[in-house]
Amino acid sequence: MIILSIILIITGVFFFFTATFGLLRFPDFYSRLQATGKGDTLGSLLMLAGLALYNLSSGISLASILVSVKLLLIAVFIFIANPTATHALTRAGQDAGVEPWTKEEKSK
């Protein structure tokens, strides 16, 4: 169980890493948001699931189950809040007239 939770947390960290890497590498505002807004969703889900599992591995009781349920509820909250925030940011960018980068422009 501990090994499984370690695997989950490491995969979560990996997705956080790619999200940050994408933030630094991608060319414009919108594609940078693609990288960060999204890598976080799966990354935090995996890490919270790993933590919930790790918490259960020390002994299953009512209190530890409640803590795990709370950890998973944080994941549910992120799943609702993260897309909303990403959408609000792209919409603000669109309203402010930020031009999206496209491959054709680069070759000109």
Next chain:
Amino acid sequence: MNYIVTFLILFANWLIWSGMFDSFHVSLGVISCGVVTLMSHDLFFENGKFQFSYITEFIRFALYIPWLIYQIILSNIHVAYLVLHPKMPIEPSIITFETTLKKEMSIVAFANSITLTPGTITMDVHDGKYFVIHCISRKVADDLLSGEMERKIARIFGEN
């Protein structure tokens, strides 16, 4: 009816977050959930009325979540590949398409599912049916335009 359902949902959340089951804390929970229910019983549901179809919608939505997580994992791996690839083969594009969904709730669920899957962001929804989507590469745009997600959402909320 919506008093009872609102109260039950609030009280279930109270029990989970407080984690204490002695009579003092539970009665505190009953009092505060009761007050909040009196103030906000008409905010919780569409049109302020509870309908039994919400229960089936909720169950179908819960069954949809594992599929959504599977899609998120697949497209997250795709985005990770794009990020780590030395040449960074991204082709950002903005596509607009028309949806057949009509209910407000299903449009919200669809737009949020699109934003949740990596590689696609809902930038705007105008007139309740034209979605403006920013895609990071050709593959995610094709996945989206195949319309599988839209069909699943339509089935959840009892459309078509």
